[in-house]
Amino acid sequence: MSFDLNTIWFVLVGVLFTGYAMLDGFDLGIGALHLFTQKDEERRLMLNAIGPVWDGNEVWLVVGGGALFAAFPNCYATVFSGFYMAFVLLLFALIFRAVAIEFRSKQPMYWWRQMWDIGFAAGSVLSALLIGVAMGNIAQGVPIDANGEFAGTFLGLLQPYPLLLGITTAALFMMHGAIYGAMKTEGELHDKLRRFAMNSIIFFVICAATTTMATLLYVPHMAERVKDHPWLFSIALANMLAIANIPREFNRSNDFLAFMSSCATMATLMLLFGINQYPYLVYSVPNPENSLDIYNAASSQKTLTIMLIIAGIGVPIVLAYTACIYWIFRGKVKLGKSSY
Amino acid sequence: MDVLTLSRIQFALTIGFHYIYPPLSIGLGLMLVIIEACWLKTKNPVYHQMAKFWTNVFALTFALGVATGIVMEFEFGTNWATYSRFVGDIFGSALAAEGIFAFFLEAGFLAVLLFGWDKVSPKLHFFATCMVCLGAHFSAVWITVANSFMQTPAGYHIVNQGLRARAEVTNFWQMVMSPSSGNRLFHTLCGAWMSGAFLVVSVSAFYLLKKKHEDFARRCLQIGLPVALIASAVQGISGDMSARQVAKYQPAKLAAFEGLFNTESNAPLVIVGYVNERDHKVEGLEVPDLLSFLTYHNPHATVEGLDAIPPEDRPPVAACFLFFHGMVGIGVLLLLVSAIGCYFLRRNKLADNRWFLWILVFSVLGPEIANQLGWFAAEVGRQPWIVYGLMRTPAGLSAVVRANTVLTSLVLFTFIYFLLFAVFIYLLNHKIQTGPHPDDLEPHGKLAIPHLTTGEYVI
Numbered sequence: 001m002s003f004d005l006n007t008i009w010f011v012l013v014g015v016l017f018t019g020y021a022m023l024d025g026f027d028l029g030i031g032a033l034h035l036f037t038q039k040d041e042e043r044r045l046m047l048n049a050i051g052p053v054w055d056g057n058e059v060w061l062v063v064g065g066g067a068l069f070a071a072f073p074n075c076y077a078t079v080f081s082g083f084y085m086a087f088v089l090l091l092f093a094l095i096f097r098a099v100a101i102e103f104r105s106k107q108p109m110y111w112w113r114q115m116w117d118i119g120f121a122a123g124s125v126l127s128a129l130l131i132g133v134a135m136g137n138i139a140q141g142v143p144i145d146a147n148g149e150f151a152g153t154f155l156g157l158l159q160p161y162p163l164l165l166g167i168t169t170a171a172l173f174m175m176h177g178a179i180y181g182a183m184k185t186e187g188e189l190h191d192k193l194r195r196f197a198m199n200s201i202i203f204f205v206i207c208a209a210t211t212t213m214a215t216l217l218y219v220p221h222m223a224e225r226v227k228d229h230p231w232l233f234s235i236a237l238a239n240m241l242a243i244a245n246i247p248r249e250f251n252r253s254n255d256f257l258a259f260m261s262s263c264a265t266m267a268t269l270m271l272l273f274g275i276n277q278y279p280y281l282v283y284s285v286p287n288p289e290n291s292l293d294i295y296n297a298a299s300s301q302k303t304l305t306i307m308l309i310i311a312g313i314g315v316p317i318v319l320a321y322t323a324c325i326y327w328i329f330r331g332k333v334k335l336g337k338s339s340y
Numbered sequence: 341m342d343v344l345t346l347s348r349i350q351f352a353l354t355i356g357f358h359y360i361y362p363p364l365s366i367g368l369g370l371m372l373v374i375i376e377a378c379w380l381k382t383k384n385p386v387y388h389q390m391a392k393f394w395t396n397v398f399a400l401t402f403a404l405g406v407a408t409g410i411v412m413e414f415e416f417g418t419n420w421a422t423y424s425r426f427v428g429d430i431f432g433s434a435l436a437a438e439g440i441f442a443f444f445l446e447a448g449f450l451a452v453l454l455f456g457w458d459k460v461s462p463k464l465h466f467f468a469t470c471m472v473c474l475g476a477h478f479s480a481v482w483i484t485v486a487n488s489f490m491q492t493p494a495g496y497h498i499v500n501q502g503l504r505a506r507a508e509v510t511n512f513w514q515m516v517m518s519p520s521s522g523n524r525l526f527h528t529l530c531g532a533w534m535s536g537a538f539l540v541v542s543v544s545a546f547y548l549l550k551k552k553h554e555d556f557a558r559r560c561l562q563i564g565l566p567v568a569l570i571a572s573a574v575q576g577i578s579g580d581m582s583a584r585q586v587a588k589y590q591p592a593k594l595a596a597f598e599g600l601f602n603t604e605s606n607a608p609l610v611i612v613g614y615v616n617e618r619d620h621k622v623e624g625l626e627v628p629d630l631l632s633f634l635t636y637h638n639p640h641a642t643v644e645g646l647d648a649i650p651p652e653d654r655p656p657v658a659a660c661f662l663f664f665h666g667m668v669g670i671g672v673l674l675l676l677v678s679a680i681g682c683y684f685l686r687r688n689k690l691a692d693n694r695w696f697l698w699i700l701v702f703s704v705l706g707p708e709i710a711n712q713l714g715w716f717a718a719e720v721g722r723q724p725w726i727v728y729g730l731m732r733t734p735a736g737l738s739a740v741v742r743a744n745t746v747l748t749s750l751v752l753f754t755f756i757y758f759l760l761f762a763v764f765i766y767l768l769n770h771k772i773q774t775g776p777h778p779d780d781l782e783p784h785g786k787l788a789i790p791h792l793t794t795g796e797y798v799i
């Protein structure tokens with residue numbers, strides 16, 4: 001592993017998608033939990049907990065996609081055209097999620113709110129599932145032909161392993177969302193979200209354990225990587241410690257650190273995924289020689305350099321004001337006149 | 341239908357629908373900056389009420405812009421994968437820059453704009469509004485840069501051949517400042533300012549007609565009408581610059597815009613008319629020499645016609661002519677309407693001219709339609725190329741996507757977009773019918789004005 005431009009961009013794209021998972025992950029998780037509470041006020045509180053930040057969070061996906069397009073156009077083109085229907089469905093899910101948040105509380109009618117609540121929840125769950133299924137396919141490897149084009153079918157994307165990863169991702173986002181929600185609310189709703197969080201932790205741990213076993217059994221190229229580099233187990237260990245820390249922080253009434261532990265869970269999972277994947281972007285099964293990697297799918301060195309300058313200028317500014325905005329909206333959410 | 345036609349229809353539908361919203365966000369963003377500046381300066385609470393009202397409308401357009409915008413980024417990959425491979429090195433970096441410099445800024449500070457009224461000081465809120473407005477403008481910059489590369493490619497070279505051929509950047513700034521990007525950006529922004537200003541004007545005129553919220557409406561018009569007039573006037577200049585640059589770099593496009601089949605000196609300009617494609621001529625009202633004069637500032641200059649272009653490289657003439665003339669015609673009418681509006685405003689006669697107020701109410705459709713027509717003219721006029729002179733549109737398609745797949749997604753997009761549009765109009769109408777909130781005349785929390793209780797404030 002050498003730190004050339006291509007590797008740097010592999011890491012940066014990974015960081016963007018990890019940022020997306022950590023931030024929009026809780027929005028989607030809140031969405032997935034939305035229907036579990038019946039009271040309009042509670043639903044509004046949950047909605048407003050993510051209200052000011054969700055669309056900034058979605059930008060991480062847009063920028064991640066843009067960075068993938070710019071740094072690895074062949075990968076972007078192959079994956080997006082190959083997973084056509086999956087991405088179209090993801091778009092619809094994200095559209096419904098977005099407009100449901102905006103539209104829901106604009107009218108008081110019961111049927112109106114119920115309709116957009118269902119749109120919000122369904123859009124969130126479907127987004128989480130599809131993101132997981134896409135990740136699962138990338139991890140498992142997909143058929144690629146000699147021209148670097150996807151050679152499978154839409155139904156071929158829905159094999160057990162990717163579906164399992166889809167469910168695991170949904171569980172992870174639900175856990176993350178519940179913890180974020182608990183951090184942002186108080187009283188009865190806070191306790192309820194904590195219970196959701198504890199349940200979804202159990203759900204997630206079961207899913208994650210199953211996924212790990214399935215990976216070692218059914219994804220030979222990843223299993224080989226772990227066998228060759230036993231130190232990778234330390235990341236897995238860190239991941240488990242991060243999960244175990246969540247109930248501990250809850251017991252100490254430190255919701256913020258519970259949330260940070262949940263973020264660390266995601267970061268370690270993505271790190272593990274990235275290391276196992278490197279240097280491949282899309283691993284080709286059954287013809288590994290057709291795989292897209294960070295060299296044959298990349299843009300020119302000149303573009304990677306220009307992009308690095310752009311990222312070097314832009315990202316610190318983005319992080320600075322994003323942190324400020326989260327600071328402005330810190331603390332428990334209250335319903336006010338400008339709330340959703 | 342084949343996959344090419346379906347993909348083109350889907351792209352046209354999704355970009356057309358998306359493009360209803362960003363110009364409104366850009367234009368309303370500018371209006372919000374002006375309104376909040378007035379509020380900070382005068383402390384007159386009606387400006388606070390205006391800022392609140394238009395922020396709500398802004399939020400609605402912004403949410404739809406975000407929801408439909410992400411579709412565009414995905415669609416380059418899903419439907420136009422070969423094109424994406426070909427231009428990724430260039431186009432991708434512009435898109436990524438758009439994300440980093442524009443979208444984060446816009447979406448981040450939007451939180452403060454929408455939900456920060458009670459949480460930050462008025463000055464910081466104003467700063468956030470400026471950042472949202474700036475972010476919206478930046479997004480126009482980068483997407484126009486990316487699109488301009490497709491119109492007038494610059495700062496690149498082609499490497500490899502056949503399927504592996506692609507354009508790579510040789511000079512980033514030359515690529516960014518391609519011959520058309522400056523003019524086209526200016527033209528796009530003026531169009532966006534017009535749509536924001538005319539929306540404000542239209543809603544306010546409606547209130548004057550209904551004799552509701554009259555103080556609110558008058559002040560909105562005092563800001564909206566001058567901005568509409570300035571933007572429309574500047575748009576005329578920008579359109580002229582844009583057309584002359586098209587003549588220089590994309591002569592086939594200009595010939596199609598003007599329906600000029602034969603290269604001729606003293607070329608006339610058709611004001612209104614239609615293209616008779618069978619006989620290769622345009623029927624309508626002509627002004628002699630005007631096209632030559634406008635294009636080269638010389639009535640005797642020779643303007644290149646479609647006969648100078650090989651038939652396989654010609655864009656569809658009738659459509660281009662219609663889109664372009666529609667856009668220009670609407671632009672001229674809007675200039676006229678905003679000028680008359682400003683005149684009445686100055687004379688304080690707006691409220692007396694109910695027929696004119698009705699015109700103002702419907703004027704909002706003008707920039708919306710003209711913006712759509714303008715982009716259709718720009719994109720259809722580029723045909724048969726997807727990247728002008730480098731790649732033909734059919735060559736840009738995804739290799740692995742089949743017609744029935746695109747048909748499925750197209751049907752779904754059509755259905756969902758119609759639904760969204762209906763809800764958007766319903767909520768916008770509801771918002772307008774409800775009107776500005778009287779409570780907003782008494783700012784509270786951090787915005788409360790200490791000396792307001794005395795009933796005195798600076799006008």
